[in-house]
Amino acid sequence: MTIYETEVPGVGHKFELELDGEERLIVLIHHDGKREVYRRPGENQDSQKLFSLTGKRARQLGSILEGAHFQPIEMDEIQVPLGEAIIEWVDIDSSSPLVGQTLRAANIREQTGVSIIAIQRAEKTIANPMPDTTIEADDILVTLGSRDEQQAFSELVETGSTDTSQA
């Protein structure tokens, strides 16, 4: 993403921000602090003025945009570099064979390859649970592993074994 800056003599500075495709956002900062924001949909179209702000308002808007007041977790956008691995949230049904077992006894890592990185139990979260933690009904297990490993784990949760040949 490129930002172009040009001086506009007698007026101030102009910044052009490339958006998707040909679309551009243009911000004109006047010497007196006034900001004008334009949007240009495409190379051959004209810029439309979106709004103008005083310097003070512009700084307020800027801090909102920066997320200084509220930082949403963008679930769809979450990009944790985990290589092949993905994080899954798996509900433990009361009928699951794993209910009542400790993590050590369930031997999940050996059987499936996924690691249990947290357990969400009602309102609280047990991060990095110890091997002697018991799995209870209605727990949500937060697991880390590749797609195949996650697949094997959901088999284990449902049937108590990872042998899928009988299914």
Added chain:
Amino acid sequence: MAELLLVEIGIALTGIALAGALANRIGLSVIPAYIIIGILIGPNEPSSIGGISLTLVEHREFIDVLAELGIIFLLFFLGLEFSVSQLLADRKRIAKIGSIDFLINFGLGLTLGVVFGYTLLETFFIAGIVYISSSAVITKSLIDNGWVANPESSPILGTLVFEDILIAIYLALLSAVALGEGTALDAAMSVGSAFAFLGVLTVVAWYGSEYVERAFDADSDELFLLRVLGITTLIAGAALTAGLSEAVAAFFVGTAFSGTDHTERIEDVVAPARDFFAAVFFFSIGLTTDITLLANVVWLLLAAILVTTAGKLVSGTLSGQVYGLDRIRSARVGFGMVPRGEFSLVIATLAASVGTGALGSVIPAFTVGYVLLMSILGTVLIQNSDPILDRVPLRLRKSTPE
């Protein structure tokens, strides 16, 4: 006497304020409005309406001094806002479009002067007057119409940067020749000394910015304003005393500041003073204008308006193509360059100060008529460029995105 003077100044300033408000209301540039109010309430025709005297303001020395400060600070800001970085970053294209603009429009000005039988010096004045576009009117129109956020703003602003340098050189040369004694040797001497003086100023501007930075580090805006006004006026006055162009000296003082961190503060603190002085300058132009003289230059005026509007349309369109713009945008560059204004009037003021032959009478009158019409025509053309371009035959149709 003093109380009478105060009332006159009050009338003048109120008139300027009202004219400016009216121009703003109808979406036109304030420059022609200031001139027109000067013509109306000044000592020249029309001096009465239905037997009631319209001469509310006499032409006085006090107004002349403020007007002179207007010229100095217009040029000071031109130097201050002169973007060396932009010029260097885009020098190839700016040199190209600047040359196109100069050759076509200055050339047309020379042609006009020769065809209408003016002397060589007068012709050079006319050429400068019709060549130089108005930074003030153009940048305001660009913002009002949203073009500033479009690609066509690049060649328009680039051409203005080039014109800014050229006008400094042109004024330096012309004032040296025009104010010189007349023999070739004297002219050469005064041109030489002019450039020596400007050379010193340039060196100071280039190497002294750190010193300027420190010297102007005032805590309060009041002291800062006084320092900037003081030093600029002092250097410009010294230049004028030495027989050089005070406007060019002010331009270089401005460039000395442009390399410092004071630029933003000057824009904040000094710009209102500039606006005030400049408004009085345009008003005083109106005061000194004898519109009855326009009858003598009516054909020159008509020819100049037709030819130089076409000239800017052509040179602007070519400049747009240098920047690789489509036909519509290139044509807009042409429309954008049409307004003429403050710098043409600065040249006319120089002509009036020489005061010989046509320079002292018809050329200033011609310039006022020309600027009035061109600043209004240019603004109207920019505002209505889309409907105009839509009527132009197929070859100017908007290109569709591939």
